[in-house]
Amino acid sequence: MTDPFDQHLNRDNTCAVKFDATQAVFGRDDVIPVWIADMDFAAxxxxxxxxxxxxxxxxxxxxxxxxxxxxxMMDWFRDRHGWDIHREWILMAPGVVPSL
Incomplete structure (x- = not known):
């Protein structure tokens, strides 16, 4: 079985900001796309x-x-980290920035 993290998935021309917006953001196309927190492996x-x-x-x-x-979520934290969290501790937010 191959490791899914070793597979290369071409995301060019898929409206992926990481690959298709370099010209608009930097004015050039030869940019290594490490400027955005994006994943390049299949879900x-x-x-x-x-x-x-x-x-x-x-x-x-x-x-x-x-x-x-x-x-x-509570089960995951318990099984993964040994933390017993309570339901009322969990708040949902639409993204990282609004959570800050």
Whole structure:
């Protein structure tokens, strides 16, 4: 089995800021794209499948976070780090910057 981190995925011409905006940002194309925190490996198949299943529903409205999400986060912190966190400690935010 090959390591997914060793696979090269060409993201040129996919509207990826990291690769397709260098001319607009720097005025040149020969820039090594380490200026943006972006990932260049494929999403896990389970994530891709979950997105396909959700996208199959014809309405894309505002959604709530299911309680199972919070439970899985608490389980992950317990299993990975030995931390017992409480549900009321978890706050959801739309991104890193708004969280600051």
């Amino acid at each position: 896990p198949e389970a994530v891709t499948q979950a997105l396909k299943e959700r996208a199959a529903h014809p309405v894309y409205g505002y959604t709530l976070f299911p309680e199972s999400l919070f439970q899985s």
